[in-house]
Amino acid sequence: MKAGIGDRKMSSQQRARDKSARAGNLPEQIFLWEILIRLPPKDLNRCRAVSRAWRRAVSARDFLLAHHRRQPSLPLINRRSIIGEPRWSNIAALDHRAAQATQQIQPVARLDGSNVSVKASCDGLLILAEGGLRPTPLEARCSVCNPATRQIRHLSSQLKGHAVLGLYRHQPTSEYRLLLRRLCSPISMQVFELDHHHMPPRRVECTREVLCYPLTSSAPLLLRGNLHWTWHTLPLPFGQTETNKTKTILVFDTTAESFRQMPSPPDVHAADLFDMDGVLGMYSWDNGDRSTVRIWVMQDYESQVWSPKCSVECWKESLVPEIPLTQEQRNLVMAMYEEGDVRLLLASEGSLLCVDSQGKLLRSSRDDGHSLSISKHFLKQSLVSYGFFPELRVGINAWPFI
Structure with a gap:
């Protein structure tokens, strides 16, 4: 029973961290579709390391397609x-x-x-x-x-x-x-x-x-x-x-x-x-x-x-x-x-x-x-995932990129 309560506490703490990481608690509509979507692909990739919430948000296919169109x-x-x-x-x-x-x-x-x-x-x-x-x-x-x-x-x-x-x-x-x-x-x-x-x-x-x-x-x-x-x-x-x-x-x-x-x-x-x-x-x-x-x-x-x-x-x-x-x-x-x-x-x-x-x-x-x-x-750069590429592994996808 105590373990279950501890799990719930950890879960709530993680949600709080994810929420606070969302650029000053901006509404998701503005944060995601007005700010992050305007970032260059390289900068948007870096945002995935901020938190789990950010990673989920900028990895959604509909978001990546909209980002590509911009x-x-x-x-x-x-x-x-x-x-x-x-x-x-x-x-x-x-x-x-x-x-x-x-x-x-x-x-x-x-x-x-x-x-x-x-x-x-x-x-x-x-x-x-x-x-x-x-x-x-x-x-x-x-x-x-x-x-x-x-x-x-x-x-x-x-x-x-x-x-x-x-x-x-x-x-x-x-x-x-x-x-x-x-x-x-x-x-x-x-x-x-x-x-x-x-x-x-x-x-x-x-x-x-x-x-x-x-x-x-x-x-x-x-x-x-x-x-x-x-x-x-x-x-x-x-x-x-x-x-x-x-x-x-x-x-x-x-x-x-x-x-x-x-x-x-x-x-x-x-x-x-x-x-x-x-x-x-x-x-x-x-x-x-x-x-x-x-x-x-x-x-x-x-x-x-x-x-x-x-x-x-x-x-x-x-x-x-x-x-x-x-x-x-x-x-x-x-x-x-x-x-x-x-x-x-x-x-x-x-x-x-x-x-x-x-x-x-x-x-x-x-x-x-x-x-x-x-x-x-x-x-026209795109971060959309394509199924015909092999899984990312160290040393596999280094050539010919700079």
């Missing part, structure tokens, strides 16, 4: 050391909101003495391909990782002989899946389910015309439940030449898991796609002026009609006279949509420049000792 979508940058031995490469996220310029380029993953690249991204997950200095799709080792939770699963054996085209969440099942292209004959498109990673990829029906497209050299855009690729990243179908190539956008419906095509604007050159707050946007170099980027917008996704939005003269000596520009560096550009306007992110040697739709320089970041390029993938 995170910024940050462009990923490829950083490669150009001084020192051994040279290394890593992936970093660009966050211009950081108070100090030195904190704007935030390392995400690093591989010493090897080459790493992001092949796909979705909901805080990254698909990494890691190999030698010049890995081929047959040799590259693929992994799925979550930088926010420092979890990783290697997929080398399952994905051998395949190239990753995209990562998406299958809405009917809530499963995360990879769209693959099989490299050996017969050529085919396949889907690999991360939640059933022990199973081999399964084939997806598609037309011969789709199979003629090449592997994409830029990231697909996931918008309105569809993956989109621009025509210039795809190989020419059989029998076509550059003069009569059909300029279309390849679309993969992630719910039906089927392919279709959409038209692109006329007279585009080296085009890429971007998300304008739920609206499909496209940017490309002007055919006659290699220093100007043209922007189109598809206001009505169903009618698939494009309209020109603006032209941005971005590479001007008067704009950034302190940075030497070469013709090769002018290809390092990506369009984004921030604060209701189009922004262009430009990479030049060890600098990253952000200009607005008028060509005005808004901000810049410098990373001396590194060569920078834009991966055209984004990271």
Whole structure:
């Protein structure tokens, strides 16, 4: 009987400690949904050590999903050391909101003495391909990782002989899946389910015309439940030449898991796609002026009609006279949509420049000792738990996180 009373006393004391730890006894609605939900993922992780009550509160799935939705979508940058031995490469996220310029380029993953690249991204997950200095799709080792939770699963054996085209969440099942292209004959498109990673990829029906497209050299855009690729990243179908190539956008419906095509604007050159707050946007170099980027917008996704939005003269000596520009560096550009306007992110040697739709320089970041390029993938961090990762154990999930 005394033991039972003691247990109740200990329980009441623990509840009192948990209650007092709740930031001055603020109401849970304010404490959890107005304060903790605004913390960066790293700081929110530290809050789990405060008390059991805090750990339970910030580990609930509905809270973590809401926290993920509040995170910024940050462009990923490829950083490669150009001084020192051994040279290394890593992936970093660009966050211009950081108070100090030195904190704007935030390392995400690093591989010493090897080459790493992001092949796909979705909901805080990254698909990494890691190999030698010049890995081929047959040799590259693929992994799925979550930088926010420092979890990783290697997929080398399952994905051998395949190239990753995209990562998406299958809405009917809530499963995360990879769209693959099989490299050996017969050529085919396949889907690999991360939640059933022990199973081999399964084939997806598609037309011969789709199979003629090449592997994409830029990231697909996931918008309105569809993956989109621009025509210039795809190989020419059989029998076509550059003069009569059909300029279309390849679309993969992630719910039906089927392919279709959409038209692109006329007279585009080296085009890429971007998300304008739920609206499909496209940017490309002007055919006659290699220093100007043209922007189109598809206001009505169903009618698939494009309209020109603006032209941005971005590479001007008067704009950034302190940075030497070469013709090769002018290809390092990506369009984004921030604060209701189009922004262009430009990479030049060890600098990253952000200009607005008028060509005005808004901000810049410098990373001396590194060569920078834009991966055209984004990271929106998430602390949500995914079942396809192995249990956290010491030494298992250290690579490749910094």
